[in-house]
Amino acid sequence: MLLQSLRAEFEQEVKSTRKLLEAVPAKDIDFKPSPVSWTMGELAQHIATIYYWYVGTLTKSVYDLTADHIERGAPSDIAATLELFEKNVALARQALASTTEESLQENWTMKAGGQTVLGPMPRGAVARGFLFNHIYHHRGEMIVYLRSTGNKVPGLYGPTYEQSQAQKGG
Incomplete structure (x- = not known):
């Protein structure tokens, strides 16, 4: 039941993330x-990269972020980031497709350079709390x-404030 909900939410939210990127x-x-903030390009690239983490979360019991390297391209190249996003969504979709309800109950741990940074905790809680x-x-x-x-924001859950004001004529 949880898995079915996660898969449906994933598909819906991928559309919103795509519109935003x-x-x-x-x-x-x-x-x-x-x-101290990221640039807009670095933030976009980070959002695209999180989708790659679905693979490590859903297919491994221990995932070491620093041991897993993906080719990202330059954060200043939004086209490369959009390409990274689409590639990572496809990988995440495959990982979700191979996941079972039982595996969502198994403990999972995230490490960075061998040091535990998250977990151990049930994989389903990690998917919900850390990924989504x-x-x-x-x-x-x-x-x-x-x-x-000063850029337009796409409506992710209906019209944006600006869109609703334009519809009211104000």
């Missing part, structure tokens, strides 16, 4: 709201970046 303009790719919510968090950041640079 497609809204990132090349002209503002180097924008960052503060000295992590993407939503960073999508929210991206919306702030887009608005801060």
Whole structure:
């Protein structure tokens, strides 16, 4: 039951993430709201990269982020980031397809350089709390970046504030 819900949510949210990443303009790719923030390009690339982590989360019992290297391209190249996103979504979809309800109950651990950074905890909780919510968090950041640079934000769950105001004539 949980798996069926996760798969349906994944497919719905991939569409929203795609719309958001497609809204990132090349002209503002180097924008960052503060000295400690990522650039818009780095944030977009991070969002695209999270989809790759579905593979390590759903197919391994211990996933070491630092031991797993993927070719990302330059964060200043939004076309490369969109390509990375599509590739990682396909890999994540395959991992979700091979997942079972039983495997969602198995303990899972994330490491970075051999040090435990998350877990052990049930894989289903990791998928929900770390993968799905992590993407939503960073999508929210991206919306702030887009608005801060005067760009249009796509409606992810219906019309945006700007779209609703335009419909009201205000």
